[in-house]
Amino acid sequence: MWTIVKFAYTGIAVKDMDQSIKFYTEALDMQLLDRHPIEETRGEVAALKSKDSPQLLELNWYPDSQYREGNELDHLAFEVDDVKTQIDRLTKMGTQVARPTEVRSKYVVGFVKDPNGVWLELFPART
Amino acid sequence: MWTIVKFAYTGIAVKDMDQSIKFYTEALDMQLLDRHPIEETRGEVAALKSKDSPQLLELNWYPDSQYREGNELDHLAFEVDDVKTQIDRLTKMGTQVARPTEVRSKYVVGFVKDPNGVWLELFPART
Numbered sequence: 001m002w003t004i005v006k007f008a009y010t011g012i013a014v015k016d017m018d019q020s021i022k023f024y025t026e027a028l029d030m031q032l033l034d035r036h037p038i039e040e041t042r043g044e045v046a047a048l049k050s051k052d053s054p055q056l057l058e059l060n061w062y063p064d065s066q067y068r069e070g071n072e073l074d075h076l077a078f079e080v081d082d083v084k085t086q087i088d089r090l091t092k093m094g095t096q097v098a099r100p101t102e103v104r105s106k107y108v109v110g111f112v113k114d115p116n117g118v119w120l121e122l123f124p125a126r127t
Numbered sequence: 128m129w130t131i132v133k134f135a136y137t138g139i140a141v142k143d144m145d146q147s148i149k150f151y152t153e154a155l156d157m158q159l160l161d162r163h164p165i166e167e168t169r170g171e172v173a174a175l176k177s178k179d180s181p182q183l184l185e186l187n188w189y190p191d192s193q194y195r196e197g198n199e200l201d202h203l204a205f206e207v208d209d210v211k212t213q214i215d216r217l218t219k220m221g222t223q224v225a226r227p228t229e230v231r232s233k234y235v236v237g238f239v240k241d242p243n244g245v246w247l248e249l250f251p252a253r254t
Contacts (some may be wrong), residue, residue, distance in 0.1 A: 004208040006177040010137040011201040052183040054192045070197020074138040074187045081131040123199040
């Protein structure tokens with residue numbers, strides 16, 4: 001049987017579309033590729049990516065959503081030039097730290113929260 | 128300021144690492160790139176991708192995790208050759224349907240659940 005099953009993107013739910021787009025584009029430097037309403041759900045969808053990464057992130061907003069944090073979504077990971085510099089920049093913008101920055105044996109790693117409470121890992125670009 | 132912030136991968140939490148790897152490699156045809164223990168958490172991590180997609184999925188397992196489903200992770204999306212064929216194949220393998228397959232005006236879309244309850248959208252490859 002000819003089978004194609006290809007992981008295409010990750011869709012997260014958001015509490016406020018404007019606020020989430022602002023965060024991912026301004027704080028995390030992502031590009032907004034598309035944003036449009038979804039007739040079936042009466043909600044809205046937006047697609048984003050980072051300039052030099054093919055990974056796609058979809059933001060989904062639903063009217064009347066009872067947004068609930070779980071831990072099925074462990075974290076979204078972002079590669080950065082310098083972890084401490086970026087954590088500083090993000091916290092100055094009002095981003096909440098999720099866990100104190102850890103200096104591990106191999107690398108420094110930090111965790112912040114997006115406006116929805118989703119944990120974002122910042123890790124150093126591999127050299 | 129020189130800033131690099133690049134979305135690198137999506138990490139989900141899993142209840143059982145063996146079961147989840149089996150599902151994503153056998154049912155969804157992904158390739159296992161790496162699997163190793165994490166000293167700091169006493170857990171385990173695995174990385175997967177689809178053959179023709181650069182999107183990376185990370186599976187995270189933690190000992191003593193109280194795994195909890197939320198809706199912050201809306202869904203993971205998979206591009207497939209034929210939605211109905213793939214849903215049939217997956218359900219025959221014991222995969223649960225999350226929502227009846229919808230024949231929308233532009234395309235057919237179906238939702239199944241991974242072993243952790245995460246919703247997986249199957250949508251047709253764009254031609």
